[in-house]
Amino acid sequence: MKQLAEFCSSLKTDFIPKQRNPSMPVRCWSEKDVLEGNIVDAYVIIFRTEGCSWALQSGCTMCGYFNDSRWDTVSDEHLLTQFGKAMEGYHHEPLVKIFTSGSFLDDNEIPSSVQQQILQRLFETASKVSVESRPEFVTSTKLSVIKKIAGNKTFEVGIGLETANDELRECAINKGFTFADYKKAATLLHKHGFLCKTYVLIKPPFLTEKEAINDCMETVKKISSYTDTISFNPTNVQRRTLVEYLWKRKQYRPVWLWSVIDILTKSAQITKARIKCDVAGGGSIRGAHNCKTCDRNILDHIAVFSLSNDLKEFADIDCSCKQIWLDHLNIEDLGFGSLITMGE
């Protein structure tokens, strides 16, 4: 949708990227994750790159990752120096997760030879390496090369599908690819013996809370046979995005944590895929939140559920704000999706 793309682009026209050291990764840390059904240590590396090629053109309506990008070429040497720095904190965690705030498999962002050197080094010790990519960079040629490096080890690509609904992805998210593109990439991954993780966005802009829940459920049904893991991302309000533009005008409220629990619960009942949910900014006014009193407790339960996928995690959660959420679901249509809770 041309107008939406132009609007997303216009939000970045006077953006001046901060001067950042191209030799240093954005961040690295160790956390818990699941590997073949067991909870293990996972090492996370976020590379600083030129930025997502799609964000440099217009970008998705909720994505502010470009705020961390260089918007300037990052040489092979710089990328490998970043990797070297990152490896100083690596303690042979069996799972390594790589983020670039874009696509690891995009040769313009991370040149092919650098991708290969990084994977070669990681697969010497790690059992599984996970990266992210838009589907257009998931090609047979690329995957065949990686297969030679990975051998029998596990390689996973996370794709930000967001929703299985093409109209919504185009008109509310400005994602720039179709459900068919995603299905093709997921099929190619499996053909090469790799895993597919699918990111699903909870509550894109312009949707009511109820519509957002329904969209997630429809999406889960449609992607279950294509994905090994479904990672739900509740939209948070990031700088210089259309979501922030709406939020500042009280036309967007980040999703309730009750809705997140509802989606996770229903999803676990209808899919065999592993379910995760990282609630970035959870409990803050810019992230998924309830009433402040129950936020921390619920976020902790969601984090544990993401490791266990055990619905018992949500069995005893309650708070008086649950009724407000239910009322919100009942009357939000009258507010054209912009219903904001009193005091927010």
Ligand code: SF4
């Ligand atoms: S969500 Fe992904 S594809 Fe969209 S602009 Fe951000 S990094 Fe790029």
Ligand SMILES: [Zn+2]
């Ligand atoms: Zn509450």
